[in-house]
Amino acid sequence: MIYLLLIYEFFKIGLFSFGGGYATIPFLYHISEVYHWYTLNDLTNMVAIASITPGPVGINAATFAGLKTAGILGSALATTSEMLPSFILVIIVSKILKKFSENFFVKSAIETLKPISCALLLFVSAGLLKSHIADIKALILLAVLILISWKSKKDPLFYLVIAGVTGVILKLAGI
Amino acid sequence: MSLFRLFLIFVKIGAILLGGGYVILPIMQSEFAEKRELVSKDELVNYFALAQSLPGIVAANMTMFIGYKLKGKTGALAAMFGVIFVPFWCIVLLASVLNIFxxxxxxxxxxxxxxxxxxxxxxxxxxxxxxxSERNLFFYFIFLVSFTALMIFKLTPIQTILIFSVLGVLIKFLQKKKEVNK
The missing domain is CATH 1.20.5 (Single alpha-helices involved in coiled-coils or other helix-helix interfaces)
Known part of the structure; x- marks a missing residue:
């Protein structure tokens, strides 16, 4: 039964997430609230590891979430279910390539999905921030990272490495 | 190119795909345009834009577009399983040792x-x-209503997307109709 639910939930993510790897986090967050397959803390670790291992973050997070939920079969199911909508859509779109991107309804839908994606991601940020809010160090590190990004655009890996190293140093210094 | 060769190329792409899916475009340009001349750079850029405009994981969409272009449906599947091969086992291995550490x-x-x-x-x-994004009244309106729906009315992500994308398309449609009538 849990396998069917996994397929259903991750198929939905593949079909409805829009705007890059982190756009799947709102859905993973929702799953943790509804099914309690993993905790919010697990989710943070999952996304952290998904970000530093090779591969698309959204897919890696699905692999990890599936693994947490139902072992290796769960992770295989979650990963493939999340990619299945892409497979179907890509084949359809490849066949009608030109017409598709010029269609009025498709264009309007894409225009609408942009502000909705922004809202979804901010919603998740608020949720994650809540779990960090008592942690002054985290807030300072976050502010510093944002400030760096303001000065110059860096590779995502840059932030992950800098923050990870900072975390280790702070731990070792006992702060 | 054989199906297995295609699979292997995507295994390599998956293995060096660090820092999120966005780097897939430069990697693919090097693998398919520079090293092999199978797909032109311009074509790859077009596919990338399209991959971003579709739902789902951008890198997965991109992978399947190219797999499909080169070898049809089985090509798309081979590309898909290729690109997740290394990332999948990385996660499984890391997750199983994570508890120890x-x-x-x-x-x-x-x-x-x-x-x-x-x-x-x-x-x-x-x-x-x-x-x-083009930030006009429409953008701010959709953003605000969907954010409020999520934060205050506790709608799920899917509900929010379904309700407000239908609303958005409807607004766009009415706007267009009004323009045509003018």
Whole structure:
């Protein structure tokens, strides 16, 4: 039964997430609230590891979430279910390539999905921030990272490495 | 090119895909345009734009577009399983040893830091999307109503997307009709 639910939930993510790897986090967050397959803390670790291992973050997070939920079969199911909508859509779109991107309804839908994606991601940020809010160090590190990004655009890996190293140093210094 | 060869190329792409799916475009340009001349650079850029405009994981869409273009449906499947091959086993292995290390000072410190960086990256994604969109009244309206729906009315992500994308398309449709009537 849990396998069917996994397929259903991750198929939905593949079909409805829009705007890059982190756009799947709102859905993973929702799953943790509804099914309690993993905790919010697990989710943070999952996304952290998904970000530093090779591969698309959204897919890696699905692999990890599936693994947490139902072992290796769960992770295989979650990963493939999340990619299945892409497979179907890509084949359809490849066949009608030109017409598709010029269609009025498709264009309007894409225009609408942009502000909705922004809202979804901010919603998740608020949720994650809540779990960090008592942690002054985290807030300072976050502010510093944002400030760096303001000065110059860096590779995502840059932030992950800098923050990870900072975390280790702070731990070792006992702060 | 054989199906297995295609699979192997995508295994390699998956293995060097670090720092999120966005780097897939330069990697594919090197693999398919520069090294092999199978797909032109311009074509790859077009596919990338299309991959971004479809739902789902951008890198997965991109992978399947190229797999399908080169070898049809089985090509798309071979590309898909190729690109997730290394990432999949990385996660499975790391996750199974994570519990052993979860109390290790280095690991907890690093995970804490990376967790904060992820939050920063999510906020940067929002900023990026925000800047790349045409911010008109329509944009702000849809943003505000969907944000309110999520925060205050506790709608799920799917409900929010379904309700407000239908609303958005409807608004666009009425706007267009009004323009035509003028």
């Amino acid at each position: 979860v109390n290790n000072t280095y690991v907890t410190g690093a995970l804490w830091g990376v967790g904060v960086a992820v939050l920063a990256l999510i906020l940067l994604t929002v900023r990026e999307m925000w800047q790349r």
